[in-house]
Amino acid sequence: MTRTRAIATAILTVLIGAGTGSALFAEDAPLASGGDSAVWAADATGPFADDASHSAEGAEPAGYYDMPEPPAEDPLAELQQKFDALASEWEDHKEELDKKAADAKKKPTFHIGGRIHLDYWSFPHASPGIGFFEHSDPGDADFGADPEDAFRFRRIRLEMRGDILETMNYRLQIDFAAPGVGEMKDVWVGFKELPGNQDLRIGNQKRPLGLDHLNSSRFNVFLERPFVIETFNSDARRLGITMYGNNSDDSLGWAYGVYNLENIKSDGEYRGDSLQLSGNARLFGSPWYDQTSGGRGYWHWGIAGMVARPDGDSGPVDENSNEARFNTRPEARSESSWLDTGRIAGAEWYEILGFESIVNVGPVQVTGEYQLNWVQRDNTGPDLFYHGAYIYVGYFLTGEHIPYNRGSGTIGRVKPFENFFLVDRCFGGHGTGWGAWQVAARYSYLDVSDADVLGGVGHSITGALNWHWTAYSKLQMNAIYGEIDEHAAVGGFTEGDYFIFGARVAIDF
Known part of the structure; x- marks a missing residue:
């Protein structure tokens, strides 16, 4: 046994x-x-x-049970050995990443972005006067003809941006919406992290005037900007130099700079004996910003000013044009400006003062601006006063909100709670996501008729429906009713009314 x-x-x-x-x-x-x-x-x-x-x-032979004893292994020791090996590998990987990051700082960085805005515009109603404001040249065959419906690319933009080592940055943005013509948008180089928490930019850039102009077209609630914004700061961008800054908690910000008045987006140069400069400044703040809710509640205020020196005496032999002109389209993409002072002869100076405010409470936002414009002339004619304003209310039916960038004092990108999608389910039926739905209404007013310069008085009401498919794509629809009066007579008409419908498919990347 x-x-x-x-x-x-x-x-x-x-x-x-x-x-x-x-x-x-x-x-x-x-x-x-x-x-x-x-x-x-x-x-x-x-x-x-x-x-x-x-x-x-009576006993087993000596050594009968003797056999080698297997080595005793400690599982914890083996685990520690593997952990040490992984830690060593991670340290090697981290050193490699740190080296790559250090090497990257020795070279400029490069990022590509862009946007595509495809529009449809329809003019189902336009009184006779509107046709003459749209086609105002008596020498043209379509003089006085009604505005025509159109499909068009509003924007086709490509941009490159990045850092030049650690203390400089740049942006290059070109729009190709006009066939055969590339137009400069943002083309600047900058110095960042300067003393006083400031950044400096030199080149073609937006002048700090008008909240709705400073908001990116990617994020704006309506298809086109209000009368007053486009009139007193047409196209916004000019060649100049700007300093931007903020306090330590971004509750207060400022921007100021000097710019040439002429828009050089197509030819990239300014020629003329008169410099036609403007000085601009903007101060803004957000005394209430609800950090707890992620910025779903905030109040923004701002005040901006501009002092400009146009060349009111420029003539046909001068290479530069008189930049004292205030004009705008009907908050839609018509062919011509329906409110237009023309180039104001004898204009020596003009000053613009603007006020802006946003109140956002969850899905509801109320935004408004008011701007005043004083024009001083020589003995060509009396001084002039123009002004305009707008207010809008927006509401997200699906509960989202419009974010706010405290650093720049502008609105940001809407992010739907659920992206839009429509797919077949594996077991039959369809799966859907609704995206974000927003409704908005805007009233806009502009008066650029005074003394002998009659650019017109405009009133406009716009209703908007915005369907955000994702944070980077959306469908926007606007219905616009407007009236113009006190306009200089064109074809015998000084007033008119209109109804416009517009839609846009917009993406950016």
């Missing part, structure tokens, strides 16, 4: 190998200390010798 148990012990030891603990069967079969798992016998006959001969001796 004893020998049978010994044989079984030896077989089990061979099967479980060196990985088992040495305590198994310790009472009856002590294990030897070695690496071999074979059973060592004390004589030539081995474990299969005659039972009687061994039992007569």
Whole structure:
């Protein structure tokens, strides 16, 4: 019996190998200390010798149970060894990443972006006067003809931006919406992190005047900007130099700079003996910004000013044009400006003062601006005063909100709670996501008629429906009713009214 148990012990030891603990069967079969798992016998006959001969001796042969003891392995030690190996590999990887980051700072960075805005515009109603404001040249065959419906690309922009090492940056943005003509938008180089928490930009850039102009066209609630914004800061961008700054918690910000008045988007240069400069400044703040809700509640205020020196005496032989002109389209993409002072003869100076405000509470936003414009002339005619304003209310039916950028004092990108999608389900039916839905209404007013310069007085009401498919794509629709009066007579008409419908598919990347 004893020998049978010994044989079984030896077989089990061979099967479980060196990985088992040495305590198994310790009472009856002590294990030897070695690496071999074979059973060592004390004589030539081995474990299969005659039972009687061994039992007569009364004891098992010496060394009968001796066999090598498997090495004792500590699982925790093995785990620690693997952990140390992983830690070493991670340190090597981190050093490689740090080296790449350090090398990257030695080279300018490069990022590509862009946007596509495809519009449809329809003019289902236009009174006779509107046709003459749209086609106002008596020498043209379509003089006085009604505005025509149109599909058109409003914007096709590509941009490149990045950093030049650690203290400079740049942006290059070109619009290709006009066939065969590339138009400069933002083309500037900058110095960042200057003393006083300020940045400096030199080049073609937006002048700090008018909240709705400073808001990106990617984020604006309506298809086109209000009368007053386009009139007093047409196209916004000019060649100049701007300093931007903020206080430590971004509750207060400012921008100021000097610019040339002429829009050089198509030819990239200004020529003329008169510099035609303007000085601009903007101060803004957000005394209430609800950090707890992620910025779903805030109040923005701002005040901006501009002092400009146009060349009111420029003539046909001058290479520069008189930039004292205030004009705008009907908050839609018509061919011509329907409110237009023309170039104001004798204009020597003009000053613009603007006020802006946003109140946002969750899905509701109320925004408005008011701007005043004083024009001083020489003895060509009396001084002039123009002004305009707008207010709008927006509401998200699906509960989202319009974010706010405290650093720039502008609105940001809407992010739907759920993106729009429509797909087939694996087990039948369809899966859908609604995206974000917003409705908005705007009233806009502009008066650019005074004394002998009659650009017209405009009133406009716009209703908007915006369907945000994703944070980077949307469908916008506007319905616009407007009236114009006190306009200089064109074809015998000084007033008119209109109804316009517009739609846009917009994406950006």
